[in-house]
Amino acid sequence: MREPIVRFLERGRRAERRDLRDLHLKPVEERVADGSAIAGLRRIEQRGDAAVYRIPGTATKLRPGDACWLSSGAEITSGRPVEIEEIDLGAGVLVLRPDRFADASGPPPEGGVLDRRNLDLTDHLVRGLEPIFDDERGRLAGADWVRRAVEGEAELGPRNDRLARAKEAVEADALTESQREAFSAAVAARELALVQGPPGTGKTRVAAAVVLEALRHGEKVLVSALTHRAINNVLAAVATLGEKSRGHRVFKIGRPHQGAELRALGIESRTRLQKGAVLPGEGMVVGATTFGAVKLRRDYSPFDLVLLDEAGQVPIPHAMSAFAGGLRGVVVGDHRQLGPVVAGGGTGDPMERSIFEHLAERYRGRIHLLRESWRMNAGICRFSSRFFYEDAVVPHKSAADRRLQLDEGGQYRAILDPEKASVWVAVDHLARRNHSREEARVVAALVRELVSHHGVPPAEIAVVSPFRAHAGAVSHELARAIPEAAGALIEGLVVDTAERIQGQEREVVLYTFGSSDRDYLSRNAEFLFDPGRLNVALTRARTKRIIIGSPEVARARPRKLEALRRAALVQALWSEHIPIEQATPECDTIRVRWEE
Amino acid sequence: MNPPITATHVYRYLLCEHTATLAFHGDPARSVAPHEGLRLLLELGNRHEASWVAEHCADWATPSYPERDWAAGLAATLDLMRSGVSGVLQGVLIDVDRVGKPDLLRREEGPSDLGDHHYIAGDVKSSAEPHTEQVMQVLFYARLLELLQGRLPSYGYLIMADGREERFDVTSLLPIFDEVLREIRQIRDSGRQTKLHLSHQCGACGWRVFCRDLAQEKKDLSLIPGVGRGTADLLRQTGIATVRDLATLSLEQGRKLAEAEVLGIEVLGPLRRRARAVERGEPTILSAPEVPPPPEGIYVVASSDPRRNGGAFLYAILEIDRSGKERRETLYAKTPAEERELWHRFLERITASKKGNRRERFSGIPIFHSGGLAPATVEAIQSAHGGDPIAFERVHDEGVDLSRMLLRSIAVPTPSASLRAYTSFSGGVGADGEGIGAGQPGGSGFEARYGGPFGHYYPWHERFTATGDEAWRRKILAAAELEIEALRSLRLRLHEAAKRAERKPATTTRGRRTRNGTR
């Protein structure tokens, strides 16, 4: 097992290094256009050791927690090593901290260009995995189940005492039927339980319930994920739900990202966990990223339970390193949404899959699927349910008939019609690769009408595109269409890629492809029509989904079989929107020639 | 009566839609025979099919019927299918306007008009991975089967070069296939017009001479590398229909197009420069290439078997040190078993090479190639054969793909920016006029797949291993020698271009650019 994992990690390390070096050789405009750099930073404030900068609102791949260089843009690697604490494109604000490990003296730079920095944690991760690779050490540490779990031989059956406890606990909780099943399985599993949470099915709610139940019995729980955001969500749910968590300590290890919010909920931020932080027999929850979990293990282990969230995005080795700190695992995620980002990926190596996808295959038929979506109405839910969940996901009765609330009138009534939960606005254009002004204008006009005429709060609208460049074009058009764009009128509106909006929901979502060059679409179909990306983009809306795209999108003919399958999915989406009344009464295609 | 549509029409249409126009409305006398490389590959494909069938389909039946009598062929095929044989080889499936001859029809249980069983269509292919055009051929048969046996096969399959079976779901892919068939019918019946578009597909197309001549006569936009079909259509819509139109586009016209948001100035600018290069027949610098200065360098030609994801059978190496001293070596493996050792020797050779000046990107003498040492390729070789990790990382991380660099930084007066294309205008080594792509539009993709622009390395290698005839091996070594020289010459030219560009910094329409800094 060691060899394929190390080979996979080494390949990632090499690809990352090579990519970054090539990237740093590009001129700054290209790096910005690519989304891997932000230019024009201006320092406006200092908060402790964190510096606050004003930034232009262009879309970017950079995320909180990313390691970066802040430089003049020319000699990148002689700049200042920093870490992103917060990034808010809407407000044009970025918060940076000096890198923990680098010794930089002097005041933070006044401004400059922010570039991605290679943070090579491969060795750290491999060291964290050694106890699992070594049978003897694994057994001593109580982590021998991890290897069995990954190989498909873990015990998923319930332990009777826990099962009885789970049944008793569940009565009190207002969970749906599928949530109850998943809860019981997760609480009672001997070694491993898998909970699949399609969009809006309340997986965080179930995760929190599982954690609370463990706490009630004095267990120590590690909540892990790849991102701080995911961990904070679960911890916050535990803290807010938990009458029962009262009296138990909840810790978060790592940078105090969203620190104030966590503190308000009674969650303690720590850089490390002291031995004896809690008494034996006393329940405790600790949140740490999969990387943080490796370090944490030196201070504290084993946990009774490791709950891994957003496991559809966690690579296999990272998941294993988190599991190694515990005696059993609950894996929550959805491999039908966005998968892990793998440097040097696309080689077909099974290691490139997420832990959830891997386990879903190993334990086929033994996953607990959450079936009721509280988010999507019937018209929005249908496509995703059919093509990604074998028709198993249904809208919860409270959501099924929900409609977008609009005022009377409006110029684009036919498109915004609340009775049409999903429409495809077919915009004719040609040879556009990664951005289309034509579509951007349609989006801007629709957003303007939603906000100005119908009073839909901007924070309830998201514009999603596969291309960062197209998101940029949309922002530009929005600024033109709504002169108050920089101000309050569209504050809170999200214009970004699907990656950015995974895990979130809005009343109205506009998904705009921005491409119409058939050859380009065909060449890039594997990325563009990635089913996980498509599923995420199509399932963020509660009541109204507007797809904006050229009909050419449905005519891509990529050469590779896998990409062809993906193109077929988009063609199916297009077909769904051709107005055949009996088949899909809530879906419609509207062809527009946009005149301003 | 219109001629029937065959699976081959579908296959070719997916590679270039213009093939359908020419197949149904062109003059067959203008179509030419496949060139040597393709011919050898076709022969190889036939041998692969024959040996796979001999091994796996011993009890299958073949319909017998008078040559090209499709009705009789269909009757004989249906007889066999009704009788429930385990499989039919080269069956005939026809309908009013379609004729299909699947390699394989395999019996499956489950009711149909034939009884308690039905048939599934498959084809034998000699590529490593399944391609859409191959899948669509099988869907073509699946649709015919649906008519003839009253049941749509639930899946189709392809037998790949390594003998594995690739299955795919039929129902979910049919909407795409039906659309393709509709488009082909339109071309055949209502004369829907398509345009020729020179691309890397042309190298393997029978119409390549016809299309090249016509493109040159009409100064077609596809003579310009980097102009895809979509861009060409868009330009034509705005009245830019020829290379000359684009080359002579005034700044004012360009600005108007940009304002009308037809094409951004950042796209139009470089395209116009590429068009000028084609129009004048001379290369033009687009941006300063990042090529390390001569003389030191290791030039490598590497070639592997496209049917296997594994090692390479050829590494030709020329090392030039700082004083200009040259060392040559060619490593060649007769059998796949020898490839492992060859890779290890190649890596040793890299380790033994002079360290050279350390630069930002290079830990030793820079390594140049033209795609044969692409990161994904060397990853695959290393994971198949293992080897000194440090040398491997050097090859992986520091290899400089000169063909890619050429494409990015120089506008060449040829329809593709391959190494072959470069030599054809440089008049230097390698312009022997014989290899794949020589005198043919856009041979590069084809070359890249089958062993580099200077030889049909792979088919020659296959011939050598099959026959032991030394002449094939000599051809390989001689071609590699030429390619090495072309690489060396290209590197020098790129370096000169970089120096020239430095003297006169490259400007874009957006303003002056420096390498890393802001404007």
Ligand code: SF4
């Ligand atoms: S030669 Fe090229 S353009 Fe002409 S039909 Fe063949 S592939 Fe198409």
